[in-house]
Amino acid sequence: MSLASRLLTGLTLRLARRFIVTRELSTHLEKPVRLLLPLLGLQSVWLSAPDDLALIPIARRLTGILILVCVTWLIMRILRALEQTILLSNPVDVADNLRARRIQTQTKVLFRTINFFVLLIGLAAMLMTFPAARQFGASLLASAGLAGLAAGFAARPVLANLIAGIQIAVTQPIRLDDVVIVENEWGRIEEITGSYVIVRIWDDRRLVVPLQYFIEKPFQNWTRRNSSLIGTVFVWVDYALPLEPLREELRRLCKDVPELWDGRVCVLQVTDTSEKSMQLRALVSSADSSRNWDLRCHVRENLIGFIQRQYPHALPQLRADLSVGQKPQVDMRTPEHTEPERQPPV
Structure with missing residues (x-):
């Protein structure tokens, strides 16, 4: 043989x-x-x-x-x-890997679930070869009320994660290599097991999250449909800054880095004002979150440098009226019995 x-x-x-x-x-x-x-x-x-x-x-x-x-x-x-x-x-090491990641996620979760049931049935078949095990099973079925309640309560976390795994495989709120924000941590889905998910944080830490979390609690998925993203850059400037030269500089900065900017969005707007300065918001788009982060840093640094070189007076300034708080001139010809001097309001 x-x-x-x-x-x-x-x-x-x-x-x-x-x-x-x-x-x-x-x-x-x-x-x-x-x-x-x-x-x-x-x-x-x-x-x-x-x-x-x-x-x-x-x-x-x-x-x-x-x-x-x-x-x-x-x-x-x-x-x-x-x-x-x-x-x-269905390899994921390609440029457009959305379909491959979806198939790989479904495959891994579903096959692990099937493996669990195969192992469970195999163990049950081995136990059933012993007569004592058959009698034990019959007694369990006879007292299924209390025993079933206790077993169900004890196995609740396992069954809940198992059902959550099936839901994730079918509905796919997350997939392998998805960019997510979980518990205020930015990372990528590195592994999906039968009971938990490994999220690789940006600084190479690993966040272990139960499968139920992605069914019961809200989280951010930055690559649900595609990986393209719009990022924001905020700059506070003085009212004396002209906006059109800054808009032209923003367009030039985006065109200078075609490997970071995908050509979709490049906008500069005034989004807020205060008594001292105004807030500018630059919107820039990229093919994925990593490129968008680098593009935002590039735009922020160079916009600040442009303002410093071309319009240094337009940086945020603190204005004050120096005449406020000074004592008024006292007319020496005023009679002595006049009212005493009063301080100006604060």
Whole structure:
């Protein structure tokens, strides 16, 4: 049997080199098949042996359990091979990877959920080979009221995350490599497991978030439909600054960095005023959030430098009336019995 399994595996590998599906299946199934075939042959020997042979029931049960383990392992490896095939067919290392990220997210979450159920069914099948386990299961079914309530309450976090994983796979509020803001932290979705999500923060920290969080609480997803983004730059200036030269400078700054600016939005507006200065807001767009951050820093630094060079008097200034607070001139000819001097209002 071992020789037959090796020959079968070698032949399959040779025929499957040109196809992704067969290559992945043959690679992932090599070890479980090599173990399963000898176990099946051994079990056929035990079943054909006389029932009164010494230790034959134990040998049959032990071999049957090992066969169930191998079958469970084989099914999980098949699922893993199919998952790898889908992932390899939809790479994310391309310019427009929105569709690939959506497919990869659905694939990983759904296959992990299926793996969980396969493992659960396999363990249940192994337990059912023991008569005591069957009796235990019957007693549980007989007292399903209290036992079911206790089991459901104990397994509530696991089941909630499992259901949340299915919801995320279907509705996809997040996908792999999405840019999100969670708990006031900016980062990218690095990994989605069966119970939690790993968010890689901009400074290389990892934020571990339960799956339920993305179903029950609000968060920001900057790449839900596409990765393009509009950023803002605020500058406070004096009222003496002319706006048209600054608008021309903003357009020039954006055109100078085509690798950062995507050509969609480049606007300068007065958005607020106070008794001392006015607030200018520059809107600039980029293909993704990382480029937009660099573009905003570039625009902010150069606008400030332009104002300093061309209109230094237009930087925010504090104005004051120096005559306020000074004592008025006293006419020495005023009679002494006049009213006393009064201070000006503060």
